[in-house]
Amino acid sequence: MRNETLAIHGGYDGDPATKAVAVPIYQTAAYEFDSAEHGAALFNLEAAGFRYSRINNPTVDVLDKRVAALERGVGALCVASGQAALHYALLNLTEAGANFVTVPQLYGTTHTLFSHLFPSFGIEVRFAKSDSPADVEPLIDGNTRAVFCESVGNPAGNICDIAALAEVAHAGGVPLVVDNTVATPILLQPIEHGADVVVHSLTKFMGGHGTTLGGAIVDGGKFPWKRHAERFRQFCEPDTSYHGLVYADHFGPSAYIARCRSVYQRTTGAVLSPLNAFLLLQGVETVALRVERHVENARRVAEFLRDDKRVAWVNYVGFPDSPYHVLAEKYLGGKACSLLTFGTPGGFEGGKRFYNALKLVKRLVNLGDAKSLACHPASTTHRQMPPDVQLKAGVRPEMIRLSIGIEHIDDIIADLDQALEVSVSRTAKA
Numbered sequence: 001m002r003n004e005t006l007a008i009h010g011g012y013d014g015d016p017a018t019k020a021v022a023v024p025i026y027q028t029a030a031y032e033f034d035s036a037e038h039g040a041a042l043f044n045l046e047a048a049g050f051r052y053s054r055i056n057n058p059t060v061d062v063l064d065k066r067v068a069a070l071e072r073g074v075g076a077l078c079v080a081s082g083q084a085a086l087h088y089a090l091l092n093l094t095e096a097g098a099n100f101v102t103v104p105q106l107y108g109t110t111h112t113l114f115s116h117l118f119p120s121f122g123i124e125v126r127f128a129k130s131d132s133p134a135d136v137e138p139l140i141d142g143n144t145r146a147v148f149c150e151s152v153g154n155p156a157g158n159i160c161d162i163a164a165l166a167e168v169a170h171a172g173g174v175p176l177v178v179d180n181t182v183a184t185p186i187l188l189q190p191i192e193h194g195a196d197v198v199v200h201s202l203t204k205f206m207g208g209h210g211t212t213l214g215g216a217i218v219d220g221g222k223f224p225w226k227r228h229a230e231r232f233r234q235f236c237e238p239d240t241s242y243h244g245l246v247y248a249d250h251f252g253p254s255a256y257i258a259r260c261r262s263v264y265q266r267t268t269g270a271v272l273s274p275l276n277a278f279l280l281l282q283g284v285e286t287v288a289l290r291v292e293r294h295v296e297n298a299r300r301v302a303e304f305l306r307d308d309k310r311v312a313w314v315n316y317v318g319f320p321d322s323p324y325h326v327l328a329e330k331y332l333g334g335k336a337c338s339l340l341t342f343g344t345p346g347g348f349e350g351g352k353r354f355y356n357a358l359k360l361v362k363r364l365v366n367l368g369d370a371k372s373l374a375c376h377p378a379s380t381t382h383r384q385m386p387p388d389v390q391l392k393a394g395v396r397p398e399m400i401r402l403s404i405g406i407e408h409i410d411d412i413i414a415d416l417d418q419a420l421e422v423s424v425s426r427t428a429k430a
């Protein structure tokens with residue numbers, strides 16, 4: 001089935017107990033065993049079913065299956081937030097003493113996770129100079145466990161050449177992990193281009209209404225763990241924390257996601273609640289329609305800003321002169337995302353003046369809501385970073401990031417227009 005259909009029906013054939021058409025909210029911590037033997041079979045991962053909601057839950061299970069279907073994966077694990085998903089996705093591949101390689105254009109908290117938290121666990125994170133596969137390749141060595149990128153960088157707006165990064169990663173014997181939050185599977189399915197693991201913040205376009213945090217890890221099911229058994233012993237040798245289970249033998253192509261659930265979610269518990277899974281499912285049902293409108297509104301806003309003399313620069317991959325235009329055509333089918341950045345004159349203060357003048361467009365740190373949103377990264381998401389690191393992450397001092405919503409386009413443009421007027425007159429006086 002196509003994604004418009006999977007977004008509505010994926011993972012759910014009706015509730016066997018009640019025939020409920022909407023996915024029921026199974027608000028339960030635990031599940032009764034028929035017998036000691038049944039409980040043992042569940043614990044041995046031999047019988048399908050549920051035992052405790054820190055491991056799995058029927059409502060979350062529908063979302064797991066739906067997101068896996070949308071991303072063309074063999075399985076998914078939905079967790080409490082996008083950050084929890086990133087954390088688990090990479091811990092499942094690395095360990096103290098090992099490293100992974102990342103492109104530099106990252107969401108601010110992911111940058112913090114990589115540059116501070118993982119190194120404090122003894123995991124080295126190697127930042128490439130750019131998102132070019134030629135800059136990533138020399139950083140991969142015998143101790144590398146993954147290559148990481150955001151398919152569309154937040155807030156930089158760069159587009160990674162996923163097929164080329166996958167080639168470089170695979171030649172080095174490691175999987176490619178892609179955060180596909182900004183693109184969504186409606187615009188891009190990284191697994192189809194060679195990625196091995198896809199991560200999402202479901203909080204953004206997938207949920208779509210700014211109500212609910214959630215994250216997902218999707219297993220592409222193609223990485224040959226056994227061929228690289230020396231490097232990925234965790235999938236190929238008996239797990240002493242789980243009575244000697246060998247994930248690659250027991251789960252075959254789903255070894256990665258099965259271990260993610262039974263090692264990381266089971267022991268550290270960043271669980272998605274059934275109610276939040278239900279709310280995210282409501283959002284996912286309309287993701288294809290919403291993304292279409294987001295994309296069209298963003299194109300109109302980008303054109304308005306480009307043609308306006310009060311604007312210093314616009315970074316929008318839908319313009320033919322964008323350095324990422326060719327990749328946008330290849331990976332997003334010419335439908336540039338609804339995230340764009342621009343700058344007004346006046347540097348950091350000029351950016352703040354515009355930001356403070358907005359009325360309809362919300363000032364906050366989020367994206368992918370039905371509402372139009374604006375962020376001034378230099379004063380919020382990226383403020384912990386020194387200016388040179390901000391620049392490497394694609395953040396200029398005056399930069400405003402817009403996540404264009406699905407309101408009427410004339411109302412969005414009217415608000416940007418009045419905010420430009422206010423900021424330009426205040427900049428002239430300053």
Ligand SMILES: Cc1ncc(COP(=O)(O)O)c(C=O)c1O
Nearest residue numbers: 081082083107154181201203214
């Ligand atoms: C690209 C990207 N990945 C991950 C995250 C983290 O997601 P969450 O806020 O759901 O933890 C964000 C949040 O903005 C993001 O933009």
